[in-house]
Amino acid sequence: MASTELDAVPIEVFLVEDNPGDVRLMQEAFKDAKVHINLHVASDGVEAMAFLTRQREHADAPRPDLILLDLNLPKKDGREVLMDVKRSPALMSIPVVILTTSELDADVLQSYECHANCYITKPLDLEGFLKVVKSIDGFWMSVVKFPLKARP
Amino acid sequence: METVEKQVSLALAAIGAVTLLVVGLAYREAHHTTDSVTWLLHSHEVLAALDGVLEDMTDAQFHARRSIATGDRLESSAYVSSQAQIRQRLDRLLPLTSDNPRQQARLRALERLNTNRLRFEDSAISMSRKTGPEVALQFLRSDAALGAIQAMRQAIAEMSAEENALLRRRQSEYESSRRKTPVILLFLGTSVLILLVSAYYILERDLWSRILAHDALRQSADELRDLYDNAPCGYLSLDSSGALLRINATLAAWLGYSREEVLQIREARPFLTSESVQKLDAAFAGFKEHGRIEELGLDMVRKTGSVMPILLTADAIRDSSGRYVSCRGTVFDITGRKESEDRLLKTVRDLKRSNDELQQFAYVASHDLQEPLRMVASYTQLLAQRYKGRLDSDADEFMAYAVDGSNRMQKLIQDLLAYSRVGKTGIPLREISSEHALTEALGHLRATIAESCAVVTHDELPAVTTNKTHLTQVFQNLVGNAIKYHGADAPCVHISAVKNGANQWVFSVRDNGLGIDPQYFERIFVLFQRLHGPKEFKGTGIGLAICKKIMEQLGGKIWVESQLGEGSTFCFALPEREGNSGID
Numbered sequence: 059m060a061s062t063e064l065d066a067v068p069i070e071v072f073l074v075e076d077n078p079g080d081v082r083l084m085q086e087a088f089k090d091a092k093v094h095i096n097l098h099v100a101s102d103g104v105e106a107m108a109f110l111t112r113q114r115e116h117a118d119a120p121r122p123d124l125i126l127l128d129l130n131l132p133k134k135d136g137r138e139v140l141m142d143v144k145r146s147p148a149l150m151s152i153p154v155v156i157l158t159t160s161e162l163d164a165d166v167l168q169s170y171e172c173h174a175n176c177y178i179t180k181p182l183d184l185e186g187f188l189k190v191v192k193s194i195d196g197f198w199m200s201v202v203k204f205p206l207k208a209r210p
Numbered sequence: 211m212e213t214v215e216k217q218v219s220l221a222l223a224a225i226g227a228v229t230l231l232v233v234g235l236a237y238r239e240a241h242h243t244t245d246s247v248t249w250l251l252h253s254h255e256v257l258a259a260l261d262g263v264l265e266d267m268t269d270a271q272f273h274a275r276r277s278i279a280t281g282d283r284l285e286s287s288a289y290v291s292s293q294a295q296i297r298q299r300l301d302r303l304l305p306l307t308s309d310n311p312r313q314q315a316r317l318r319a320l321e322r323l324n325t326n327r328l329r330f331e332d333s334a335i336s337m338s339r340k341t342g343p344e345v346a347l348q349f350l351r352s353d354a355a356l357g358a359i360q361a362m363r364q365a366i367a368e369m370s371a372e373e374n375a376l377l378r379r380r381q382s383e384y385e386s387s388r389r390k391t392p393v394i395l396l397f398l399g400t401s402v403l404i405l406l407v408s409a410y411y412i413l414e415r416d417l418w419s420r421i422l423a424h425d426a427l428r429q430s431a432d433e434l435r436d437l438y439d440n441a442p443c444g445y446l447s448l449d450s451s452g453a454l455l456r457i458n459a460t461l462a463a464w465l466g467y468s469r470e471e472v473l474q475i476r477e478a479r480p481f482l483t484s485e486s487v488q489k490l491d492a493a494f495a496g497f498k499e500h501g502r503i504e505e506l507g508l509d510m511v512r513k514t515g516s517v518m519p520i521l522l523t524a525d526a527i528r529d530s531s532g533r534y535v536s537c538r539g540t541v542f543d544i545t546g547r548k549e550s551e552d553r554l555l556k557t558v559r560d561l562k563r564s565n566d567e568l569q570q571f572a573y574v575a576s577h578d579l580q581e582p583l584r585m586v587a588s589y590t591q592l593l594a595q596r597y598k599g600r601l602d603s604d605a606d607e608f609m610a611y612a613v614d615g616s617n618r619m620q621k622l623i624q625d626l627l628a629y630s631r632v633g634k635t636g637i638p639l640r641e642i643s644s645e646h647a648l649t650e651a652l653g654h655l656r657a658t659i660a661e662s663c664a665v666v667t668h669d670e671l672p673a674v675t676t677n678k679t680h681l682t683q684v685f686q687n688l689v690g691n692a693i694k695y696h697g698a699d700a701p702c703v704h705i706s707a708v709k710n711g712a713n714q715w716v717f718s719v720r721d722n723g724l725g726i727d728p729q730y731f732e733r734i735f736v737l738f739q740r741l742h743g744p745k746e747f748k749g750t751g752i753g754l755a756i757c758k759k760i761m762e763q764l765g766g767k768i769w770v771e772s773q774l775g776e777g778s779t780f781c782f783a784l785p786e787r788e789g790n791s792g793i794d
Contacts, residue, residue, distance in 0.1 A: 079585040086592070159581060182584050182620050184591035 103134025
């Protein structure tokens with residue numbers, strides 16, 4: 059895939075993360091990204107679903123190309139968000155990357171069973187974290203071809 | 211017993227026989243004595259009669275001469291009466307001598323001689339009337355007349371001699387019998403006495419032994435009854451229909467009834483709770499066949515209504531033909547046992563809960579601490595990365611300390627998390643290659659090994675039934691330590707495994723490092739215990755504690771053999787196990 063073709067079109071990334079520290083780190087990490095990324099953030103599961111289904115103030119929200127989802131979220135758990143997304147015909151084609159601190163085997167298994175596209179444990183140190191974001195950038199933003207946007 | 215009875219019968223028979231003998235002998239002796247006396251009197255009579263004949267003969271001779279000489283009629287009649295008396299005496303002698311034919315013969319001769327003598331005297335008297343007294347007296351003095359008298363005297367003397375001899379013989383016989391009889395009687399009497407004494411002795415001995423045996427029997431019966439009644443367990447007997455036959459005092463006391471009350475109720479069921487009755491009926495269904503109930507847990511209802519937990523063990527009693535006759539049961543009071551069991555169970559439950567809570571707490575705490583710490587570490591690192599050299603040197607130093615501190619804390623929390631994870635229950639056990647586990651551990655340590663130029667070697671390692679993750683962790687910690695605490699030389703680590711006497715695999719991780727003072731052998735396995743400061747060797751003091759916890763979890767054992775400066779050998783033994791099982 060030639061990344062140059064996509065340079066003009068920004069990629070919509072939807073980050074569901076309750077920890078503002080992580081959100082900020084993510085923003086910092088994406089600063090060095092090769093592609094133009096529009097990062098949208100929701101801090102709990104309910105807000106995430108409102109954004110994805112364009113309810114309330116999110117009526118004009120774009121359809122994300124990639125969802126980065128934390129599992130432990132307030133109000134509505136990340137696992138439920140994942141299930142809702144993968145059950146919804148409109149949303150199921152959006153790739154979901156689980157990005158969490160949980161290393162539990164059960165969480166990993168359950169996520170894949172709910173059709174998560176990939177599962178990443180947040181590294182504890184900055185270097186590791188930047189490396190992971192860089193990998194996401196390199197793989198999901200540059201290598202992977204997304205389905206055509208069915209925008210209304 | 212039979213011999214005693216035989217002995218006694220024999221003795222009684224002997225006593226009877228001897229007594230009969232004594233009676234017979236006494237009778238015979240009495241008879242004999244009477245006889246002897248009769249015969250003695252008889253002889254005296256004969257002798258007296260003979261003496262009388264002699265006297266009468268002299269009288270007759272005297273009166274005959276006087277009659278002849280005087281012609282007195284009185285003398286004549288005296289003469290006649292003397293002669294008649296002689297005749298009478300001779301007649302009397304006839305029956306007296308009838309026992310003795312020789313004396314009878316002599317008596318007959320005497321009678322003839324008397325007749326002869328009488329003729330001479332009668333002739334002389336009639337002669338005196340015819341020829342006068344002179345001639346007559348002359349005739350009486352004639353040799354023939356005197357000879358006749360002499361002959362008679364002679365014959366009487368012979369008879370008397372014979373009778374005297376007879377008398378003497380009879381007297382001596384009588385005397386000897388009188389001397390002999392008391393001796394015999396005394397002997398027989400003594401015999402009877404001896405027999406009586408022996409019979410008494412036999413009876414007495416037998417009686418005593420019977421009395422003693424009876425006493426011993428009674429004593430042992432008393433002892434058995436005491437044991438039965440005051441046993442620390444209850445006893446009961448049921449007949450073939452299930453009715454109560456007997457119970458001991460202990461059981462009655464437990465029930466709170468008198469023994470008579472219990473036996474009047476007759477049935478065992480009223481003394482049990484309804485669940486226990488069902489249990490008992492179920493257990494007794496096959497009892498007559500298999501003959502035993504072992505430690506059946508039941509609840510007994512006391513008179514007061516309170517419930518007492520018991521264990522019932524019952525045995526079927528059969529007769530010689532194998533027919534079920536009765537049932538004998540033993541009842542144990544398990545109130546104390548049950549209480550302590552309940553207490554123990556509660557303690558175990560409480561402990562498990564508190565342990566689970568603690569484990570959960572450790573896990574949650576270390577996990578949740580990690581989150582904010584990740585922020586601290588990430589942002590101090592970001593700060594250091596972006597602003598190093600752009601502020602003053604103090605700021606650089608402070609940032610370095612902050613980064614180092616957050617790094618160490620992260621390591622500590624990670625290790626704590628690993629430690630708390632070991633406690634999780636239900637780890638799966640499989641047969642795995644311990645060599646693979648080691649290889650995996652060495653893979654994790656690749657960078658460390660390369661950095662320290664360590665040489666890690668191992669023997670061929672066995673397949674063991676255990677948890678691979680745990681075994682890998684133990685290898686990683688032990689080999690990691692062996693490399694970390696090295697001496698002046700480059701670290702050399704060797705891993706081997708041998709089977710011990712208990713059929714367990716004992717793994718050894720031997721190094722050429724610093725060694726450990728034996729006084730710290732226990733301490734090094736305790737959580738957070740370290741022998742070095744963070745400047746000498748980095749570490750959290752959790753690695754060996756994790757190894758120990760894993761070994762405890764697997765049912766194994768871990769220990770160290772070392773001398774300061776001589777290197778250390780860490781050993782752990784894995785228990786022998788079947789594959790594909792899990793432990794809680």
